[in-house]
Amino acid sequence: MPMQTKLLSLSIIAGSMVVSAAQADTIRIATEGAYPPFNYIDESGELKGFDVDIAKALCEEMQADCEIIAQAWDGIIPGLVTGRYDAIVASMSITERRKEAVNFTRPYYQVGAALVAPVDSDIAFEPGRLDGKVIGVQRATTYANLLAGEYPEATVNNYDTVENHNLDLQSGRLDGVVGQAVLMQEWINEHGKGAYEIKGEPVLDVDYIGEGAGIAVNKNNPELLERLDTALATILENGVYDDISASYFPFSIRPQ
Structure with missing residues (x-):
């Protein structure tokens, strides 16, 4: 060469x-x-x-x-x-x-999982308190797994994004939504102050939330x-x- x-x-x-x-x-x-x-x-x-x-x-x-x-x-x-x-x-x-x-x-x-609902709602992360309620959650998340595993009597609607289930909560199509606690508190501060609140303490169950x-x-x-x-x-x-x-x-x- x-x-x-x-x-x-x-x-x-x-x-x-x-x-x-x-x-x-x-x-x-x-x-x-x-x-x-x-x-x-x-x-x-x-x-x-x-x-x-x-x-x-x-x-x-x-x-x-x-x-x-x-x-x-x-x-x-x-x-x-x-x-x-x-x-x-x-x-x-x-x-x-x-x-x-x-x-x-x-x-x-x-950060844990938060249940958000109207301030006058009595739903909670407790046995029987979500029975028959329509709850929104983002699909394929740990929060969806939590609802399926611990609250099988709830009617769960799965959404592509958190924004979409929050919109349905505001429109009255849902009794509550479950999502990441910080994210949901931010949403309440910006869009739902006085109308919505986190119900009880966020769930930190490692079996579901990780x-x-x-x-x-x-x-x-x-x-x-x-x-x-x-x-x-x-x-x-x-x-x-x-x-x-x-x-x-x-x-x-x-x-x-």
């Missing part, structure tokens, strides 16, 4: 290696984009929220480029398993069932899991996590 051709080949190979290295350090992260204040799409079409800011902080700590994309909740785990992205930062509760499909980091926040929200990673990528866990421990320790949390919530959701 002539020297010039050989040098050209080496140059192409070296260039390919650089591109591959750069690509390898670009972490594709999925979030839902329909779960404010944790993840949502703003007026300019950008993904925003607590989950998004945590993802960016982790990527900065790992010195990795981030590509954050929106993915509908129903297909979010299948998309990870098939390699459409590398991780999920979308307020996903860690459960034993989900662990069969993906790996999780340690929890990055912990250990908290974790970052999901493909089972074939243990290196990324370790990097994310290390970065998460760092931002929890150095104050970055607390600064992000304080910009969204007046109380702590820091994992125990």
Whole structure:
């Protein structure tokens, strides 16, 4: 092979290696984009929220480029398993069932399930108190599992998004809705103050709600899991996590 051709080949190979290295350090992260204040799409079409800011902080700590994309909740785990992205930062509760499909980091926040209903309603997370009631919940969530497992006498309507079941609550089609406590309190503050309230204490049953929200990673990528866990421990320790949390919530959701 002539020297010039050989040098050209080496140059192409070296260039390919650089591109591959750069690509390898670009972490594709999925979030839902329909779960404010944790993840949502703003007026300019950008993904925003607590989950998004945590993802960016982790990527900065790992010195990795981030590509954050929106993915509908129903297909979010299948998309990870098939390699459409590398991780999920979308307020996903860690459960034993989900662990069969993906790996999780340690929890990055912990919040319970809240039952929201009109202030004059007497429904509650107690035996018999939801019998015959029509309750809205986002499908394929731990909250849907909680209702199916503990309140089989309730009529459960499943929705694609939290926003849609809240709209039906406001229109009177539902007796109550079940969702993540912080999210539901935010909704009450903005849209239902004086009309709706959280009934009783949020449920923190680990069998349904899980250990908290974790970052999901493909089972074939243990290196990324370790990097994310290390970065998460760092931002929890150095104050970055607390600064992000304080910009969204007046109380702590820091994992125990």
